[in-house]
Amino acid sequence: MKARYQYRFYPTDQQQQSLAQLFGCVRVVWNDALAICKQKELLPSNNDLQKLVITQAKKTVEREWLSVVSNIPLQQSVADLGVAYKNYFDSLKGKRKGKKVGKPKFKKKTNQQSARFRIGGFSIKGHEVYLTKIGNVKPIWSRDLPSGFTSFDSTETAKTRTCSPSSPTSVTVIKDCANRYFLSFVVEIDPVCIDAKNQSIGIDLGIKTFAVMSNGEKAESPDYSRLDKRIRKLQKKLASLPKDTKRRNRTRIKIAKLHNQITDTRKDFLHKLSTKVVSENQAIVLEDLNVSGMVKNRKLSRAISLQGWREFRTLCEGKSEKLNRDFHVISRWEPTSQICSECGYKWGKLDLKIRSVQCLNCRTEHDRDENAAKNINKVGIGHCHDSKRTQREGKTGTPAHLSEVSRITEASAR
Known part of the structure; x- marks a missing residue:
């Protein structure tokens, strides 16, 4: 199975300028390729798009600056557009499970930026990761990277890490809306067998109490109200500011940082809870919730969106596969709140209060x-x-x- 390992790093001023150029070139190549796809009746192949938006574009005066950055992330951007269109068509035909996938959209400068390096565009040596035409960056190795890579103490000297056959084949450089930089690796890992304490557990998800377990345990959801109020206040201020001004940009970054605080708090809570649940139980059972329908309730939509029910389900499913656990999702139409768990007597629907x-x-x-x-x-x-x-x-x-x-x-x- 595949697992993602993400590490934060702090680039130098020169590296920040180089990364800004890289992100801009990747974004322009994506937008140019997408514009061509929208004009054509038949979707061009990736090779034809690469010739148009990269090879031939570098020979023009308007796009000659594409030669400043590495060619590998530019080619990967065109390949990612092809994958996006494939997911969209598979979703239309019903071949793809889950929510319907929309058409690819143009990328914006103010959104999250990313660029992917394949083999030949990066290497891992010692504490550092070398990126072509960017230089060596030093990520914070918060945990060991699998496939033969080991962590280092601060007192150790730099060692060269040799890539094994199962080493990462690509690395994605990410810059979020709050100007934080990350390196994201996707590696192949083997499932681990760990004995579970309990046979099975059922989990009912809620708002005030995030999760109620069938064994009587409860997990209270973190309080996001304080940060959420600050976000709503700044969003009102942002709406009244003129576009393309420094004050608007500063306010936008403040909002992004508050969103990151909520995201990090929620992610930390969900990771700890899902790890505890999966490690202690052999079978994990959740209920399939119609979240898209539930958020139509105007009084509860914001509170429901902050909980991260779907993210918790995804984490439990992934960690269950990693630890050889049984993961089940029952139908949303099961009358779980209308039946006595002791004798099976059905008393009917109950008011939410x-x-x-x-x-x-x-x-x-x-x-x-x-x-x-x-x-x-x-x-x-x-x-x-x-x-x-x-x-x-x-x-x-x-x-x-x-x-x-x-x-x-x-x-x-x-």
Whole structure:
């Protein structure tokens, strides 16, 4: 399986200028190739596009500065455009799973910038990574890079790292909107076998309480409200500033830095939680959530978008593959919050304000989220109660409301 390893680095002033030229050339080649594709009825091949936007463009006065940077990232930019169009057409034909992929768009100077170096355009020696026509950069090796690469102590002398057959075949240089620089490697790793403490676990995702486990554990979501309020305030200020001004650019960078703080906080929380869940359980069961439909609720859309439910699912799925775990996702139509996890009695839909309810059949008191997590676990491992038989034995009731005190033991906002 493939895994991504990303490291931050701090380029010198000269390297920043060289990287700015590289990002600009990669962006121009992408935009020129995309403009040609939109004019043609049939999509040109990558070789034809490279001849038009790189080889022939370098001979013109308008694009002669493309020769200043390495040719490898320029060729890779055209190849990435071909992959983007392939994903778009596969999505239209239904060959690609997940959300529909839109058409490739033109790249902007103010968005995240990136350039990819293949073999021949970079090398790893000692603590440093050499990039063609950029020079040696020193990333912060926060963790070991697989494939024979080892970490170094500050007291050690520089050693040469020789690339093995499974070494990284490419490296992507990234500059985000807050002017931070990263090196991103994608390497092939082997799955690891680690014994799990528990057989299986079901997880119910929420807003205030991010995750409620079937074993009774809860994971509280970090508080993003303070940073989110500052972002909304600065966004209002940004809307009133004239374009192409220094003040607007400074405000834009401030907003980007606040977004990065939220992203880093969320990513740290999700990584730690997913690692804990996957390492302790052999089978992980989640519920398929219709997030795109849920964000249409204007009152909850911003809070839902900040949680990162999809990112958590992706992390759990990837780490499950790495540790040889079983990962299951049950249907979103399973009535996990409408069925008693003890006897299987179905009491119907519950108002969102209802957080605790007592079963009419077995008289067991349930926390709403914990009961749903237990049902998710049972459906995921294939040991669900026969709810139809239980309904025939018990009395079928109507959905509970806040006025029914005998059935609802606690009502509060989630």
